[in-house]
Amino acid sequence: MNTSEDSLELRSQLDCLYEATLCLNSLQSMEETLPDLVTLLRPLVRIRIAVLLERQESLRTISWREAAVSDGEFEGAQSEAANQLKYLSGLPGSDFDSIDERRGSPAAASTAITIPLIVDHSPIFGVLYLNCHLLTETDITLLHALGGHISIVLDRRLQVKVQQQQRAKVQQQADDLQRMQAEKLSEARFHMLAESLPQMVWTADPRGDVTYVNQRWIDYTGYDLAQSRSGNWLGAVHPDDRKKAEMAWQKAQAEGCAYEVEFRVADRLGNYRWHIARATVEREEDDSIRRWVGTSTDIDYEKRAHLLLLEKNERLVLLSELANDLLTLTVPEDIIRNVFDKISGRLSLDLYLNFIVIPETNKLRLDSYHGIDEDQAQIINPLSWGVGICGAVAAGKQMIMVERMQDLTDPHMEIFRQNGMNACVCYPLIVRNHLIGTLLFGSIKKSTFESDDIELLRTIGDQVAVAIDRIYIEQARFDAMTDLENAREEADSANKAKSLFLANMSHEIRTPIGIILGFAGLALEENPEIEPEVALKTILRNGQLLAQLIDDILDLSKVEAGHMEIERVPTSIHEILDSLSTLFQFKAGEKGLALNVEISTDVPDTIITDPLRLRQCLVNLVGNAIKFTERGEVEVKVRMIEPTGVNEGLGCRLLEFEVRDTGVGLDEIQQNKLFQPFSQGDLSTTKKFGGTGLGLFLSRNLARTLGGELYLSHSSPGLGSTFYLTVDVSSEAAPSRAPSESSASSFNIRSSLEGVNILLVEDAPDNQMLIKKYLEIAGAEVTIACDGREGMEKAMAGSFDLVLMDIQMPICDGYQATSSLRQCGYMKPVVALTANAMRGDRERSIRAGFTDHLMKPINPKQLVMVVKQAAQKKSFNPNHH
Known part of the structure; x- marks a missing residue:
């Protein structure tokens, strides 16, 4: 490579390094910076994988890979970077265990370089692991320079972070000190406020343990802070309210919500007053519970007034329900039982006794009861006025309450003691100033009755008295209506009977009158076909019949008025029977009937009775027997009998007459009407045989007046009837009176x-x-x-x-x-x-x-x-x- 090319490459590397420095000095995080650095370097260095391991408080891994890198190769690169960091830093292997476990495949046809991250002579605090397609010396120099820049930036960031942490710690300490001072001031102010309040004030930690109570709490309950901890404050709460207070407190703690509950709290002397306890939560900045702050406010007057109002309302509702029930119930026993069922639970009642006044006596009848057995009820029933609690209430017409009955020795209380009664209260049942009975309630649990309970029971007693009186009035009205209806029916029946009687009487009277007038007219005309003696006898006989009809009517009026009189004189029974035979032999003979009279040997010749009334009874019985018999016989037997029933032991001598016939007889319906006035067997009987229907009614009343009875022994249709007449013939002084017809007959x-x-x-x-x-x-x-x-x-x-x-x-x-x-x-x-x-x-x-x-x-x-x-x-x- 020539010089110009080297110079150009160097310039490119310097520019890249400059851009990288700018990128590192930005405010971006290393997670954001690493991909940008790779992007800057890729025109110069073909990076496939970049792994930045930084160890400060903990090991941090920042990785990047090109898309063509497999997961296995990428994990292998991460593992290699960790191994290099361990080797270069001499750190414990435990800090790299999580990386060592990665076992990726080695990079193929690639070059890896590990650049230590170190500043001056400080310990290494990380490595930059790069896996590239090909690295030159220039690339390595560039990357080492980049590593130095990264080290400086990371170190500077670390120093800034440390300084920030130190400043934050100092600030936190200052803030904590200020907060503690503020809390102390706030707590002092809180305590000063709490001590000045009339309420009882307290605080509790997040667990609910009391941490503070004001002096008002201590003065009222006698519980200091130590005695109020660990739930011991519940000891000052009324036993009946503790469970409610504890459950509300537990619910507030569990839900972190406000606490509010009403309960009674005892003072030092054990007197309870109603309080309302409220508590709110003070929370930390993280919304956790810091503490509970609560108060207990005395609401005794308001609570008792409220409870009293509720009690009055409940009692008004109860009285209203009872009033509705009492209007519908029609049996006194049901009334008392219904009342007891409704109030026994509310007032802790276990017994009631309801006595009713027995009219025209000084005694009480036990009408209904609960809480005693039947044998005990019989002992106190009936109860005389003045005897026992109920008797004393009846006599004095005043309420009586008896307390602690188990301590009393009065024998009248024995039944109550046997049943465990400890207190009772008894009220007179008075309506319109008239005592109708008493009502007693007893309790096993109570030793006395509070004034409110006494007043409630008094009101209930008044309602019960009115209800029972209403039942009696309605029953009396019903009885009166029934009696009136019966009287009306009887009057209608009597009117019908009297109408029939008048029709019969018209026939019975007109018949002899017609005969008398007819024969008298014939006698005056001196009709030769009519013998004067026959005419006169006929007139006399029908006149006597007419007189007998009138006598029967007069006797009926005497019987109905209760004015029937008798004459008890020595009487010959033989003369009465002889006159009876003489009177009816002719009539019996006309019908072909045998009339037999038999007198027992034990019958004395002379008896003491009213001969006229006795003869009247016998004439009616024998006359009826002959009238209603078409064939056969009529038999009269006379004997002395021993007194029985009401006459036994009274020194009576009873003479019995048996009158038997073989006539038409009577069915059951006819027998039931036989002894009613104006009544015969039926209308056909009246039409066929005649008569007024008064004879047997008068004869029975005469028999009873004579000290005996008249009754039908037996009778069957077509088989005849047998009647028995008894009279008392014992010796008795007879009142002076005008001679009767029987005594004048001779x-x-x-x-x-x-x-x-x-x-x-x-x-x-x-x-x-x-x-x-x-x-x-x-x-x-x-x-x-x-x-x-x-x-x-x-x-x-x-x-x-x-x-x-x-x-x-x-x-x-x-x-x-x-x-x-x-x-x-x-x-x-x-x-x-x-x-x-x-x-x-x-x-x-x-x-x-x-x-x-x-x-x-x-x-x-x-x-x-x-x-x-x-x-x-x-x-x-x-x-x-």
Whole structure:
């Protein structure tokens, strides 16, 4: 190569070196600079692979290769560069282990050069490994020069970096010192602020351990900083709130979020007050938690007011729910059970007792209960007023609360103690100032009841009382409506029966009246076909039948009014049965029936009873038996029987009459209506056999009045019936009374009143004539007055032995006339004549001054007997009336 070419090449190398120096002095990183250097050198040196290894704090590899270089060759070059660096620097092999493991294939037909990177006599800090196609001496010189420049640049960069690091360290130390001083100042200010606040203030490290508490915390809780560490601060929190506080604190720590919770904190004396605890996070610049800063603020007044409001609202809701339930429930036991189910959990109740007042007594009935067994309930049911808690509440009508029952020795508390009750409260159930019962609640857990609980239970008790009273009122209203409906149905039934009765009575009355009028008319016409005696007997018989109908109607009114009277006198049972046989033998014979009467040997001849009423019962029974029997027989048996049932042990002597027939009999429906008034078997029976339907109803009531009973023993359709009549015939003093028809039946009226002068005061001419004729037949002398005033005048003017005075008369009635006579000093006997047959008529007559009382229609024998007895008294004695 000639000189000019050498000079030109040298210049090119210098220019390249200059450009490389400029490139190295740029602000680019070596990763960016190495490819640029290779690009500058390639026109002079054909570089295939370039590897720059720099060792400062750590080994750094910067590589480049041309596109044709394989991965294996490239890795081999990197490994060779590392080996050269180890060889040249004498560094431990461990720093190059990661490179030594690369095993690439050696470069083929190429030249490699390793240029150490070193400044002055400093240790080598790197190598520049170049793999080229071909290198000349000039290339090697150029590359070594380039290596020197690279070494200087890298060293300078290293020095700059070291200086920067030193300056940064000094600045960091200054910053840390300033920060620490600022933190100390801030902490001092924080502590000063924390100590001046009324709240309890605290801080905690990132782990949650307390690092600071202010004096307010120490003064209130008694816990200093050491005692508050490691979660010990929870000891000041109410046991019921600790879990809530701890879980909220753990959640805040885990999530790095704000902490807020309400709990009760105890002071030094153990008194708890509500606080709200809040904590926020102070974070470092890297957003990590530096510490927690928290406060605890006293909210006791607000919290208790809030809780009280909530409690009141809950109780209002509860009372509203109970009120709705109480409006729908219709059984007192369901009401109490529903109330207990709703409040037992809220108020820790384990027992209730509901007593209801037993009307018209001083006792309580246990209506419903819970918490005691059935045997215990029987012990306290019923409960007298004043006995036990509930009895005392009923007597005083005041609430009673009993505390610590297990410590009491009162025997009335034994049942409560057996069931573990520790406290109870009992309320009177009062509506409109009227006690209807008591309600007691008991608790095992409670030793007493708070005032709010007492007031709530009192309100509930008032609601329960109103609900139970409402049920009673509704039940009473329902019962009244039911009774009213039953009464209406009974009234309708009675009206129908009475309508039927009136229709029957119309027939029963018109029939004898028609016969009486008919035969009387024939007798007046002197019809030769009608014998006078037959006509008169027919008229008499139908008149008696008509009188019996009227007597039945009067007896019915007495029975319905409860005014039936009896006369208990010595009576011949044989005479009654003989008259019964005489009365019905003819009727039985007309129908071809046998009438048999059998008297047991144990029946005495004389019994004590009312002969008229007994005969009335027997006439009805035997008459019915004959009426409803078409063939066969009617049998009457009389015997003495032993008293049973309600009569047993009362000294009764019962006479029993058995009346059996072989007649039509009765089905079950007819038997059920048999003893009802105005009722017979059915309408067809009434039409076929006649009758008013009063006989058996009257006879049963008469039998009971006589101390016995009338009942149907058995009956079957077509097979006949058997009735039993019992009467009490034991000895008993009989009240004085006018002679009855039975006692007058054997009395002979002729000449009985011989020489007796009688004044008859009667306004009806027919009665005047009839009564006068009866008395004249008996031998009396009779003077007639037509009204009360005339009767008074004649009585005062004449010398009569006795006055017979009608009651209902014009001008002046019998009561007024007799009363006036007595006031004027008239002392002769005065006997009342009246059609009034109701209870009290006789007593009214006696009070008016009458000596005795006779009812129309007049029985001639009874008339003569009464007049004779009265005339024998000679004068009126008011003290005997």
